[in-house]
Amino acid sequence: MKKQLLLDLAERAGWTGAQAALSLAVVELADVPVWWAAPVALALSSAKGWVAGRLGRKGTASTLPAGADPASLARGV
Template sequence: MQRLLLDLAERSAWTGAQAALGLAVTELADIPVWWAAPVALLAASAKSWVAGRLGRRGTASTLPASADPASHPAVL
């Protein structure tokens, strides 16, 4: 349960940060707010690419391997 909550918190935090970045970019660039979604998508893709190379290989998680649910599959 602890790993699930950490995973949920990580995903929520990154989603919030990417959305905020998208809105900040549209505000600073003085472009229509609908551009916030593509900017956030680009930020999410870049984060996943970087995390896949610097974090736990094979995942887009930024959690350490000890807390990443993908590192410890559930035993049935």
């Protein structure tokens, strides 16, 4: 596997795990049914993508450095 693909995979898996763990913590602290964790994780994922798109490179929601991001390499950024 290419290094960029592995970094992209690790980034996505890491963010997904963090969002899932945080959403479960939120629903536990709020004392609401655990099925609410899915919409909370969706909101966290959307917020992360929006913030990364504004603070990171234009046209991508990645938080990887430009040299490691497959989306940036494909565009020649």
